[in-house]
Amino acid sequence: MSAPSNPGPERESTVLRADAAGVLRAWSPAGDDPGQERLRQEYLRHIDEHPDAMWKACSQGHVTASALIVDPDGARVLLTLHRKLGMWLQMGGHCEPGDATLAEAALREATEESGIAGLTLLPGGPVRLDRHHTPCAWHLDVQYAALAPPGVRERISDESLDLRWFGFSEVAEVADESVVRLTEGARALVLS
Numbered sequence: 001m002s003a004p005s006n007p008g009p010e011r012e013s014t015v016l017r018a019d020a021a022g023v024l025r026a027w028s029p030a031g032d033d034p035g036q037e038r039l040r041q042e043y044l045r046h047i048d049e050h051p052d053a054m055w056k057a058c059s060q061g062h063v064t065a066s067a068l069i070v071d072p073d074g075a076r077v078l079l080t081l082h083r084k085l086g087m088w089l090q091m092g093g094h095c096e097p098g099d100a101t102l103a104e105a106a107l108r109e110a111t112e113e114s115g116i117a118g119l120t121l122l123p124g125g126p127v128r129l130d131r132h133h134t135p136c137a138w139h140l141d142v143q144y145a146a147l148a149p150p151g152v153r154e155r156i157s158d159e160s161l162d163l164r165w166f167g168f169s170e171v172a173e174v175a176d177e178s179v180v181r182l183t184e185g186a187r188a189l190v191l192s
Contacts, residue, residue, distance in 0.1 A: 013051070013052070013097075015100055016100060016102075017051070017053060017054050019100065019101045019102060020043075020053075020054060020063055021047050021048070023102050023103075023142070024043050024044050024047070025044065027040065027125050029128075029129075030127075030185060030188065036128065036129055039130075039140075042131070042140070043129060043142075046060070046061060046063070046140060047063065054095045055095065056094045056136060056137075058137070059137055060137070060138070061131075061138030061139070061140055062095075062137060062140065063095065063102070063140045064092060064093055064094055064095065064105075064139045064140065064142070065093075065102045065106035065109060065141070065142050066092020066093070066106055066110075066141055066142070066144065067091055067106040067110035067119070067121065067144040067146040068127070068145045068146070068182050068186045069091060069114055069116065069119065069145075069146050069147075070146065070147050070148065070186055070190055072147065072148055072151075074147075074190040074191075075167060075168070076165040076167050076168070077166055077168065077171065077183055077186065078091075078114055078148070078163060078164070079164060079166055079171070079174070079175060079179070080113055080114070080157075080159070080160040080162070081161040081162040081163075082160065083158070083159050083160055084159075085134070086161075087175070087176065088166075088171075088174045088179065089175070090110075090143065090179060090182060091109050091110040091113040091114055092106065092141065093109045093113075093159075096108070102126075102142050103121055103125075103144065106121065106143075106144040106146070107119055107144075107146065110146050112157060113160060114148075114155070114163060115154055115155025115163075116148050116149075116152045116153075116154055117149075118148075118149040119146040119148060119149070120146060120147050120149075121145070121146050122144070122145040122146065122147060122186070122189045122190070125144075126142050126143055126144055127143050127145050127182060127189065128181060128185050129142060129143065130143055130178045130181075130182070145182075145185070145186035145189055145190075168184075171183045
């Protein structure tokens, strides 16, 4: 059997897939949440069973990465009014071949969609997992939280209708339950 003519994308897929599996094996949900533990196990099975689990082309669902951006004062979060879905969400989306890790994918997506350079992920790995159906397939989202540096201004991307800062307590007025839970998890990290 001959080697593939272009081993780059295959190697990138293997590296990112291995990182995702490692992150999920090492991660434990805050508060021993049984629903989060079930999702963690589901994600690991999916990655194990689907060599293309990291890519949008995986019609059985694919792993995505997102980041909720927290302002430098730790008092507000930045949400995007998603152009296709018409919902207020955290920044995030599909993994791309240049992403070596889920954390890199989350930071890349957050930077692209917010226009904010210099974001840093809050320590401790993912905040939550969320499985949801989208027009392209099921998304097995690995959700992080990122801190914005002082003095930056957000910039609306082509994927967004609007960007807006919301106080932690305001998120429930505009976003769905998954974003509210992510916001609560991020707030706990900021306050710790």
